[in-house]
Each structure stands twice: as structure tokens, then as C-alpha cells.
Amino acid sequence: MNTIKVKGVTKIYDSKTTAVDDASLTIEPNKIYGLLGRNGAGKTTLLNLMTDKIFPTEGEITIAGLNVNENDKMLASMFYMMQTDAYPLSMKVKELFKWTKKFYVHFDMDYASALAKKFQLDITKKIHELSTGYRSIFKDILALASNAEIVLFDEPVLGLDTNHRDMFYRELIKNYSQKPKTIIVSTHIIDEVADVIEEVIIINKGKIIREQSVENFLSSAYVIAGREDKVDKYLENREFIIEETIGALKIATVMESEKNKNEKLAKELNIELSNVELQKLFITITR
Amino acid sequence: MRNSFKIAIDILYLNRAWTLIGYFFLVISPMVALVYLDMGVSNAYRDAVFVVEGGKEYFAEVLSIWFLLLFTFFSFGTNIDFMRVFNVTRKKFFASYMISLGILSLLIALTQKIINTVFASPNFVYSMYEFIYGDYFFVTSVVWLFSLLVLASSLFCLYTSIFSGVKDPIVRLFMVVPPFLPLVLIFSGDFSSVILFIMQVRTFSENRLAGNPYLMVSLFLISATICLFASHSFVKKLSIDIWQH
CATH class of the missing domain: 3.30.70 (Alpha-Beta Plaits)
Known part of the structure; x- marks a missing residue:
């Protein structure tokens, strides 16, 4: 099973901004984690480090005991729903479903299409024609249908209305119960994610200040x-x-x-x- | 896991629209136009281009190299963006990128030499074998141009990799200027300056390497390999914070 271990990781930008400060944590397989923190706390940096998008200044990140850096096999087992829009803006949603299938062989096209219908996402539209909310929905659908062993969501409900947020979290639980996987949801809208997550990781000013089950955290x-x-x-x-x-x-x-x-x-x-x-x-x- | 060759095809496919436009205007059209000029049609530029023997080839090669520079430079950011959303490693991205540039170089070399051959009517060739394999005919010139383009591609890859790592806007501005100098020279009408570099490379290869095209091709490929290794070390350090901060 793919346990993610973050060992003493520090990330300093431009030799002056410490985004993540000596972070150590263990992500157990097949659990839903909530990565919570205020704006600028270091949530996105931590996810970028886990997926080898950026390099730690110190420390290392391993998956199943192997360093994640340039590890093709491990990176292929992860799907990272990024907050930023890195997809070609002139490409249609349905085209990107096909592209995702090329890189993630277990990507479920039928499920993705069904989700698009459920969320009323027009798959014939180009990415630049989608609103902020629908761009998030599009990326959420890719992540849910990817069937990757580890799925990381960075602000998955950004720009979503209340109904869509509720639908997303219901779909996330349904997806998880049918095909258990490691899920990390990074958000600062906490009240809605509270019923979804099993474990909580709280990051504040780059430091991990809590890493425990929601139950234990609340009873503290x-x-x-x-x-x-x-x-x-x-x-x-x-x-x-x-x-x-x-x-x-x-x-x-x-x-x-x-x-x-x-x-x-x-x-x-x-x-x-x-x-x-x-x-x-x-x-x-x-x- | 998608392999590097498939990703190379993906890179070409993703950039197909403006690659085809660039290919038509910078690779096919100039070669056709220059061969047509060579057939005796009067033109104001004729003297400038054909001031030396083989001038039209030099000119077409310069434009092809410039096309490769544009392709390398403009496709780099969009490709890496697209690949990073699918968690492709830097190593695999780099390999795919070079394969795509290699494919493009081969296509350019073939296209230009086929056009040249079709229009050239080589009356002095005694046999088909000599035409295809002779020292200064089809295969040799394709291999020569291909190796030149691979060298250019690897240099551009190195240049783009370094450029991606530079955050200072002033340094970036200075780095942008040199590749556009040939364009300025072309529009200013100073063709001879533009083709001078290529001519010197050719002269060097013909004189210093005793006219042995294979030795020269080997030299180019060795240089290309060195450039690739150098650019790979930059690509390995590529981090998305370059685009985010």
C-alpha cells in the first residue's frame, strides 16, 4: 500500500519566504485527509511538493518508501487536481477527458460523462468558456474519474455554489466508498468538509500543528x-x-x-x- | 504510463495549428520560392540571395532553424503546463520534447531536399544510385541538414531551459533579443549577414574536415549530445514555482 511520508520537509522561496517549515507527516492509504490552513499557510506548496512539482529545500517525500522525485511509477499513481488552470484553454472539455484517458489508463470515461451531466457541465465547451465554478467542477470530475490510487484536491470547491458544493462532497464519499483510495482535500472552507474527512492535518504559517483523526482532534x-x-x-x-x-x-x-x-x-x-x-x-x- | 515517443507525438499534435502555419511559411514556401527564383525569374532579392553559390539553400536553412527556434520557445511553456497536470516526470518530458524536435528536424530536412531535388533536374547524374547515395546528393544532404537542425534544436532547448530558470525580467529581456536578430536582419534586407553564419559552418566543415560529410555530421551530433546533456541538467531543476512566483 502506498503510504506517503513527508520527512522534515522545508521549502524556502527566493531564500527569504519559508512556505513550509520542517513538516513531517504520514498519510496512510485509503483514508480521506483534510489539509486545512489559512490563506498562505503552505497548503498548496505542500501538495506541490508531494507531487514533485517543486523541490524541497530540505527533507524528502516518499511513497511506499521510494523518493517521489522523478519517480514515474509513483507519480503515475497520483492525480493532482490543481487550483491553477494549466490545461490548454482552447481545448474542449470532452477532448481533455480523452487526453486524461491517455495518461491515466484507468480513467472512467462513462463515469466522467455521467458526472458532467449530473453537474450540468457542457462538455462541448472550451475551457476558457467555463466560469470559475465550472472550471473547478471540470477538474473535480477529472480527479474523481481518474481512478488513481492517490487523489489530491487543491481547493476543489473554489467558485462552486452551495448546491454544487454539496453534490461534490456527496459524490466524493460515494466514489470513495465504491473504490477506496487515498484522498487529500486541501481547503479553507472547513464546515462543509468536516463530515467528509477522517483525518485532519492543520498547517499554520508553514508548520504542521496538528495531524490526527477528526474524532481525536475534536475531543481535544x-x-x-x-x-x-x-x-x-x-x-x-x-x-x-x-x-x-x-x-x-x-x-x-x-x-x-x-x-x-x-x-x-x-x-x-x-x-x-x-x-x-x-x-x-x-x-x-x-x- | 505513457511512453516518451507517444508524448513526443502528443507535443507535435498539441502545437499542430501554428506549427503547420510556421512550417508552410518558413519551411515550404521559402524553398519553393527560392528554387523558382533559381529557375530564372527576375526578382529584386535575387542578387542578394544568390550572391554566392548555394545561397538559396543557406537562406532556406536559416529560416528552418528560425522556425525550430520559434517551435522550441513557444511550445515549451504550454507543453510543460499540460504535462505537469498529468504528473509526467521532467526526465520523460525532456526526452519527449527532444524526440518531437528530432521528428520535426527530419521532416524539415526531407521536405526541403525533396523540393530542391524535384525542381533541380539533376541532368549530370549518371545513375539513380549516385543520385541517392552520392557524396553531394539526396541522402547526404538530408543527413547534413538533419544533423544541423538537431544541433540547432538542442541549442534552442538549452537556451529555453536556461530562459525558463531566469526570473529577473531585465536578464530575460536581454536573452530574448539575440534570437530575433536574424529576423531584424532579414527585414532590413541584409540577407548576406543572415546567411553568413551558416556559410561559415559549411566552409569550416568542407575545408577542415577534408570535405567528409560524415565526419561533419558526427561532429554535429556530438555537439548536439553535449547540448542535450547540458539542457537536461536545467530541465531537471525545473519547478512550477517559476511560473507561479
Whole structure:
């Protein structure tokens, strides 16, 4: 199985901008990963490094133990849905389906056509005639139908309306359940991807700050809400991040495992305890 | 995995529209026009082009080389963009690119020599064997032109590879100028300057190499190989951040 290992990778642009800083992580096969980070956090750089589009300044990336650099076999097992438009703009969508089939022998033409119909993508149109949303849909379809062992999506829902975003994530889960594969979804629209991903990788200012299952990540914090003085009392000797204070009401995220929450004390202080949402926790730790 | 030869055909196919236009205007038309001029039609440019023996060939070769330069330069970025979306390695891309340039060089050499032969009416040839294999006839001249074009292609590949790695806009501007000098000279009417370089190469090969075309072809191919290795080392370092930053 093709495990991707990123070992101490650093990428510095022009000897001054550190896009990725000593990143180490392991991508297990047949899981869906969410690569989350703020704008400019280093998500795209990390994906470009994984697919050998750019070279690390330090460290190495391996797939199944082999360095990814100039590794034809390994690179052929990956499909990278890039955020940038590198396809010839004057080419028609249906032509690019055929071109993809030439490079990815397992590319499913029928599935691609069915998806195009489902998303109402006109395959007779040229790439430059497509809107931003439909360009994303076109690239998403290529990635979904590629049947590659490893599929990387960089901002797959860029420019998509709510309906299309929902359709895409449903299709992604359906595709994964029928043909399990390693999927990495890089996005900063977190609330929608929260139900799709199994593992979360959070990158902030080039550093990997979290790499764990969504379940474990969410259980590493919880939210409390109540009167300001009561909340302050609860928070004594606890690591916390204050989110907001509205009048006398105070809401805070407590950075400790859910197992450690003191329900008895909360009840005495009339404080409400609740689970933290992925997006809120993300915002909290990347502030 | 798609092999290098298939990708080479893909590269030619992807650039087919303007390649065919360039091929017609810079490879076929000049050769036909110059051979036609050679047949006795008066033209203002005639004296300039045929100021020396074999001038029309030199001129057609210069245009073919310039066509190859345009092909190498303009197809490089679009090809690498297209190939990188399908995760093709740099090594394979480079090999495919050179195969496509080799195919194009062979086509140009064949086209020009066929046109030349058809119009030339070689009355002084004694046999078909001599016509095809003789020292200064069809096969020899095709091989000569092919090797010259391969050398030119590899030099352009080296030039384009270096150009792709340069980020400084001023250095880039300076690098763009030299390839366009022949064009300026052509439009300024100074044909003799344009063909001078090719003439010198020919004279060198004929005099220094004792008129042995095969020795000269070998020399060209060795030079081409050196250029290819040099450009490969640049291509290996190609990174998409060149286009993104």
C-alpha cells in the first residue's frame, strides 16, 4: 500500500519566504485527509511538493518508501487536481477527458460523462468558456474519474455554489466508498468538509500543528458558555481561549480533553458545556 | 504510463495549428520560392540571395532553424503546463520534447531536399544510385541538414531551459533579443549577414574536415549530445514555482 511520508520537509522561496517549515507527516492509504490552513499557510506548496512539482529545500517525500522525485511509477499513481488552470484553454472539455484517458489508463470515461451531466457541465465547451465554478467542477470530475490510487484536491470547491458544493462532497464519499483510495482535500472552507474527512492535518504559517483523526482532534477541546464571573471561575488553572463576551455572557473554548471536563462544577456554576465544531476549533488554534 | 515517443507525438499534435502555419511559411514556401527564383525569374532579392553559390539553400536553412527556434520557445511553456497536470516526470518530458524536435528536424530536412531535388533536374547524374547515395546528393544532404537542425534544436532547448530558470525580467529581456536578430536582419534586407553564419559552418566543415560529410555530421551530433546533456541538467531543476512566483 502506498503510504506517503513527508520527512522534515522545508521549502524556502527566493531564500527569504519559508512556505513550509520542517513538516513531517504520514498519510496512510485509503483514508480521506483534510489539509486545512489559512490563506498562505503552505497548503498548496505542500501538495506541490508531494507531487514533485517543486523541490524541497530540505527533507524528502516518499511513497511506499521510494523518493517521489522523478519517480514515474509513483507519480503515475497520483492525480493532482490543481487550483491553477494549466490545461490548454482552447481545448474542449470532452477532448481533455480523452487526453486524461491517455495518461491515466484507468480513467472512467462513462463515469466522467455521467458526472458532467449530473453537474450540468457542457462538455462541448472550451475551457476558457467555463466560469470559475465550472472550471473547478471540470477538474473535480477529472480527479474523481481518474481512478488513481492517490487523489489530491487543491481547493476543489473554489467558485462552486452551495448546491454544487454539496453534490461534490456527496459524490466524493460515494466514489470513495465504491473504490477506496487515498484522498487529500486541501481547503479553507472547513464546515462543509468536516463530515467528509477522517483525518485532519492543520498547517499554520508553514508548520504542521496538528495531524490526527477528526474524532481525536475534536475531543481535544470543548466549549463553555455562561455568566462571565462563573466562566472565569471554571477557567481557573485551565488552558483556554476566550472567544467572545456578549454583555454578561462569556463563551470560551477550553483546550483540554473532553474527558477532563468537570461536569459537576459546570452544573454548580450553571455553565453550559458543548462540543466544539471543527471550524471553530480550527479558527481558535490558528488565530 | 505513457511512453516518451507517444508524448513526443502528443507535443507535435498539441502545437499542430501554428506549427503547420510556421512550417508552410518558413519551411515550404521559402524553398519553393527560392528554387523558382533559381529557375530564372527576375526578382529584386535575387542578387542578394544568390550572391554566392548555394545561397538559396543557406537562406532556406536559416529560416528552418528560425522556425525550430520559434517551435522550441513557444511550445515549451504550454507543453510543460499540460504535462505537469498529468504528473509526467521532467526526465520523460525532456526526452519527449527532444524526440518531437528530432521528428520535426527530419521532416524539415526531407521536405526541403525533396523540393530542391524535384525542381533541380539533376541532368549530370549518371545513375539513380549516385543520385541517392552520392557524396553531394539526396541522402547526404538530408543527413547534413538533419544533423544541423538537431544541433540547432538542442541549442534552442538549452537556451529555453536556461530562459525558463531566469526570473529577473531585465536578464530575460536581454536573452530574448539575440534570437530575433536574424529576423531584424532579414527585414532590413541584409540577407548576406543572415546567411553568413551558416556559410561559415559549411566552409569550416568542407575545408577542415577534408570535405567528409560524415565526419561533419558526427561532429554535429556530438555537439548536439553535449547540448542535450547540458539542457537536461536545467530541465531537471525545473519547478512550477517559476511560473507561479
